[in-house]
Amino acid sequence: GQQLNQSPQSMFIQEGEDVSMNCTSSSIFNTWLWYKQDPGEGPVLLIALYKAGELTSNGRLTAQFGITRKDSFLNISASIPSDVGIYFCAGYTSGTYKYIFGTGTRLKVLA
Amino acid sequence: DGGITQSPKYLFRKEGQNVTLSCEQNLNHDAMYWYRQDPGQGLRLIYYSQIVNDFQKGDIAEGYSVSREKKESFPLTVTSAQKNPTAFYLCASSIEWSEQFFGPGTRLTVL
Numbered sequence: 038g039q040q041l042n043q044s045p046q047s048m049f050i051q052e053g054e055d056v057s058m059n060c061t062s063s064s065i066f067n068t069w070l071w072y073k074q075d076p077g078e079g080p081v082l083l084i085a086l087y088k089a090g091e092l093t094s095n096g097r098l099t100a101q102f103g104i105t106r107k108d109s110f111l112n113i114s115a116s117i118p119s120d121v122g123i124y125f126c127a128g129y130t131s132g133t134y135k136y137i138f139g140t141g142t143r144l145k146v147l148a
Numbered sequence: 149d150g151g152i153t154q155s156p157k158y159l160f161r162k163e164g165q166n167v168t169l170s171c172e173q174n175l176n177h178d179a180m181y182w183y184r185q186d187p188g189q190g191l192r193l194i195y196y197s198q199i200v201n202d203f204q205k206g207d208i209a210e211g212y213s214v215s216r217e218k219k220e221s222f223p224l225t226v227t228s229a230q231k232n233p234t235a236f237y238l239c240a241s242s243i244e245w246s247e248q249f250f251g252p253g254t255r256l257t258v259l
Contacts, residue, residue, distance in 0.1 A: 038207030040190060070247060079154075079238050079250035080191075125190065127248070134179055134198050135206075136248050138191045 039064075043126055043139030051147050056113040058142045060126030065106040068129040070136070071098075073122050080125055084111070116146050150175045152251035154239050159256045161226070161233070169224045169254045171239030180222035181240040181248070184208060191238065197222055226256065234258045 042061045050056055060069070068087055072080035084095050086102035086109060093100055097114045109126055126139040152173045161167045173180065179198050183191040193206030197216040211230025216222055222241075226233045236255050242248035 038193060068246070072250075077236075077253070077255070079152075079253045082247055082249060085247045129248075131244070134196060134204075134244070135193065136181075136242075140190050 039137050041126060041128060041137055041139040043142055045142060046140065047143040047145070049145045049147060050116055052116060052118060054116055056116055056120070056144060057110065058124060059108060059110045060128075060139045061108045062128055062137070063107070064128070064130065064137075066128035066137075067106075067131045069100070069102050069109040070127040070129070071100050071109070071111050072125045072127065074125065074141075075122050083124075113144075116144075118146050118148055120144060121146050152239060152241055152249060154237075154251040154254050156254060157252065159254055161256065161258050163258055164228045166225055166227050167256065169226065169237055169239075169256070171222045171224065171251060172220055173222075173239075173241045173251075174220060175241055175249065176219070177241035177243055177249075178219070179242045179244065180216070181242070182206075182212070182214065182222070182224045183238045183240065185236040185238060185253075194224065194237075 071083045074080040084100040089106050091102040099112045101110045124142045127136045129136050155170045181196045182194040192208050194212050195214045197203035203216050213225045234257050238253045239251040240248050
């Protein structure tokens with residue numbers, strides 16, 4: 038099945054640093070979603086985006102729906118140790134009922 | 149509280165046995181999904197259902213079966229035909245083109 042290209046695959050950062058990750062697709066989407074998954078748990082929805090160019094924040098997290106509708110970006114400001122986990126993007130096209138997921142970005146924060 | 153429940157959290161199966169994983173949601177969502185996640189990997193779609201009494205195969209449906217007799221419930225049976233069933237299984241639900249929410253997952257181990 039199709040998977041979205043998500044980068045970076047993993048990253049180590051110092052506590053307090055800002056983090057950026059992105060997701061790209063060869064197809065256009067109507068909806069972009071960003072999730073965080075902790076080990077042994079289900080993914081938790083962080084941000085949902087519905088409109089090209091949309092910029093949405095959730096606390097220290099900010100995500101953007103790319104103008105081309107083929108990409109999306111997630112930024113985490115002033116990272117803290119509990120930001121550790123795997124971040125997934127997902128795209129959705131109306132009428133398909135299927136969500137296409139990225140390969141994940143594994144984030145590790147050094148205190 | 150609205151949400152998705154999966155049971156059991158951990159499941160052990162002997163080779164050659166069928167096993168059924170439970171998924172219940174009280175979000176009043178029409179669509180429900182089953183994903184498989186292997187260590188260090190992304191999510192792969194097994195089956196999805198847009199509406200009661202209807203479901204479609206995902207990317208890796210072989211060796212699995214589902215039913216959707218009630219809007220709230222979408223059980224997954226892992227049959228003996230699934231050659232490598234040890235994995236983390238995630239159930240999810242959504243409204244069309246909107247957010248998809250996940251349950252806590254079931255970890256299946258074949259002994």
